[in-house]
Amino acid sequence: MRENRNRKSASLTRILAVTLLLVAGLLLAAALPAQGQSLSPQPATLAPAATGGNAVQPQALARPVARVNGAVLTDVDLLREMYAIFPYAKQHNGTFPQAMEADIRRGALKMIEFEELVYQEAKRRQMTIAPDRLAKAEKQFQEHFSSDAEFREFLRAETNGSLPALRTKIARSLLIEDFLKAEVGDKSEISLTEARAYYLKNPDRFKLAETYAVQTITIMPPVPATPEQPTPSPPNMQQWIQMKARAENALRQARATKNYEEFGVLAEKISEDDFRVMMGDHRSLPAKDQPPAILQAVSKMEPGQISNVVEVDGAFTIVRMNAHTPAHMQKFEEVSSALRAELRQRKTERLRHELDAKLRKTAKIEEL
Secondary structure, eight states, rough: OHHHHHHHEEEEEHHHSHHHHHHHHHHTOOEEEETTEEOOOOTTTTSSEEEEEOOHHHHGOEEEEETTTTTEEEHHHHHHHHHHHOOOGGTTTTTOHHHHHHHHHHHHHHHHHHHHHHHHHHHHOOOOOHHHHHHHHHHHHHHHHSSSSHHHHHHHHHHHTTTHHHHHHHHHHHHHHHHHIIIIGGGGOOOOOHHHHHHOOOOOEEEOOOOOEEEEEEEOOOOOSSSOOOOOOOOHHHHHHHHHHHHHHHHHHTOOOOSHHHHHHHHHHHHOOOGGGTTTTTEEEEGSOEEEHHHHHTTOOOOBBOOEEEETTOOOOOOOOEEEEOOEEEHHHHHHHHHHHHHHHHHHHHHHHHHHHHHHTOOEEEOO
């Protein structure tokens, strides 16, 4: 049941989303955790407000926070947007981190002002939503609810029971979506030619350093490192002899392993450094970031080989070399997809910023 509702929610998002933030503005109108487990549209309450968990009627919060060319935006709109920006607040009794709250509020206010400006411009250009598209959107919106009673309760709290008012909200979202698609989305596409030009102009971005991927088993000194003393105190002679004997025993066991998994399981059992919880895996690190003694060892090894015991900062380490990647230049074909997505995102942000500035230039905005 939950998976089915999630699929419906994703469909709803595609219909009503102007941005990731706008979707939550409509759907999180009064969402409460159902018995502390999942979110369902429960518009009779607006739990996110800092109320100690008490139910709050949205209408009781409807105070103006801004006017955009005369259109009033309320603290209900603002609070919804704040929860869209920082949804984790719902998990903390509806409160925002004190150090972040002012910035979240400011960002949310700018967003709802931007959405209203976009909506007004779409109306000024006489953009419309086809009736069959609006009907389909309304149907998919209703399917998000688990029952007709739940939908009616949402309708009562959100629009005083008015289905036409809900249609107006849905149409507004669709108009904003269409406008932003035309003015931002469609204009943000990056061609292969543009991406290749960027690639050729910025070769240093696509040069990859030499890397080694290794696993380790480490026998640590008896006195561990601390933030105050990052390098552990050196062991005395007796401790050194005991450590070396344990390391040699670990080496015998390590050399009996046949693959990554077996070495990793052994590392989990006998290694004494923090990497033991990750099967001793250090992932891929640039050669320049490897300790000199480790680099000297792995530079002479082939993938799958295991080193002798290597002494590093007072500890004894056994290294399994998993992969070596020489320094090289990435081919355009390797990076083109990710590069186009990155450049598209940059262009989208720039166009949105420019659109916001353009719409604000001739608008009258009062923040109350």
